[in-house]
Amino acid sequence: MLSLVLPKGSLEKATMQLFDAADLTVQRASDRDYRASIDDPRIDRVRVLRPQEIPTYLEQGLFDLGITGRDWITETDSDVVSLGELKYSKATSNPVRVIMAVPDGAPWQRVSDLPEGVRISTEFPAMTKRFLDKHGVKAKVVPSYGATEAKVPDIVDVIVDLTETGSSLRKNGLRILDTLLTSYTELVANREAYEDTEKRAAMEDIALLLQGVIRARGNVLLKLNVAQADLKNVLDIMPSMSSPTVTSLAGGESNAVESVVAKRGVNTLIPALKAAGAHDILEIPIAKIVD
Ligand SMILES: Nc1ncnc2c1ncn2[C@@H]1O[C@H](COP(=O)(O)OP(=O)(O)OP(=O)(O)O)[C@@H](O)[C@H]1O
Ligand SMILES: O=P(O)(O)OC[C@H]1O[C@H](OP(=O)(O)OP(=O)(O)O)[C@H](O)[C@@H]1O
Numbered sequence: 439m440l441s442l443v444l445p446k447g448s449l450e451k452a453t454m455q456l457f458d459a460a461d462l463t464v465q466r467a468s469d470r471d472y473r474a475s476i477d478d479p480r481i482d483r484v485r486v487l488r489p490q491e492i493p494t495y496l497e498q499g500l501f502d503l504g505i506t507g508r509d510w511i512t513e514t515d516s517d518v519v520s521l522g523e524l525k526y527s528k529a530t531s532n533p534v535r536v537i538m539a540v541p542d543g544a545p546w547q548r549v550s551d552l553p554e555g556v557r558i559s560t561e562f563p564a565m566t567k568r569f570l571d572k573h574g575v576k577a578k579v580v581p582s583y584g585a586t587e588a589k590v591p592d593i594v595d596v597i598v599d600l601t602e603t604g605s606s607l608r609k610n611g612l613r614i615l616d617t618l619l620t621s622y623t624e625l626v627a628n629r630e631a632y633e634d635t636e637k638r639a640a641m642e643d644i645a646l647l648l649q650g651v652i653r654a655r656g657n658v659l660l661k662l663n664v665a666q667a668d669l670k671n672v673l674d675i676m677p678s679m680s681s682p683t684v685t686s687l688a689g690g691e692s693n694a695v696e697s698v699v700a701k702r703g704v705n706t707l708i709p710a711l712k713a714a715g716a717h718d719i720l721e722i723p724i725a726k727i728v729d
């Protein structure tokens with residue numbers, strides 16, 4: 439029923455992993471296979487394409503639903519409907535930023551310091567021109583097709599590029615002057631398809647599954663048993679999403695407690711729970727959390 443377009447490149451691996459974890463496994467013969475399928479009654483066609491082109495194809499109605507970065511939606515100024523941010527990038531769950539950067543030793547401290555005729559290389563010429571206009575800077579914007587950091591200081595004076603971990607900027611001796619955009623990966627739809635009741639329901643189902651996986655990341659389920667006398671001590675230190683579930687065990691003075699907790703911190707939490715009187719402690723991975 440829905441046609442779906444997924445990003446090739448930086449987001450490809452993380453997107454395939456997300457769909458797999460959402461029980462929407464993308465089937466394809468190899469990573470060179472750009473026509474894929476998903477064994478799901480709501481999805482009838484899957485294509486893998488460059489994220490730069492995805493907003494335009496969605497706007498034109500060539501696909502109903504897709505995944506791309508907010509950076510390319512902004513750059514192409516496409517009229518699409520967002521079904522929400524999906525919090526993952528190439529390497530982390532943090533957003534990427536479109537930044538303006540200059541060599542460490544450059545004399546400029548802010549955008550308005552840039553002299554007339556300054557040369558700027560970028561994969562985002564439209565966004566860069568809008569930003570320069572806002573700051574009243576007249577520059578020569580040169581389109582880049584990648585490896586943008588390598589072009590300063592000899593080919594251009596300034597770059598506008600993406601940064602995620604900051605490692606490319608550090609390796610190339612660059613300093614951030616300003617941020618043009620903070621960009622998450624997004625689930626986006628064609629406007630007309632989104633207005634169709636059945637298609638919208640299918641899109642929302644898919645969004646729910648994908649968000650459920652993202653929400654579960656970094657969390658685990660802890661289950662334990664504790665005697666009635668120690669219950670309060672255990673509950674005092676047990677974190678939870680809302681409040682821990684407490685069930686009394688058959689025939690006695692003992693309780694089972696379960697709670698969703700952040701994985702980070704479990705290394706200190708489990709010994710603390712044990713010291714507070716908990717026993718039979720289980721740590722269980724969670725596939726999805728749907729609010
Ligand atoms: N660390 C990252 N570096 C680059 N893009 C990222 C990163 N994390 C997420 N993205 C997103 O992935 C998309 C990158 O698209 P792009 O077409 O440039 O792919 P690419 O992987 O950079 O391809 P190539 O390696 O050929 O440059 C953008 O929407 C961008 O926001
Ligand atoms: O902050 P970081 O974690 O270092 O990530 C940002 C880098 O990743 C992207 O490059 P990409 O791999 O797309 O290569 P390209 O420049 O050739 O497009 C982007 O253009 C930056 O160079």
Ligand SMILES: [Mg+2]
Pocket residue numbers: 584
């Ligand atoms: Mg790139």
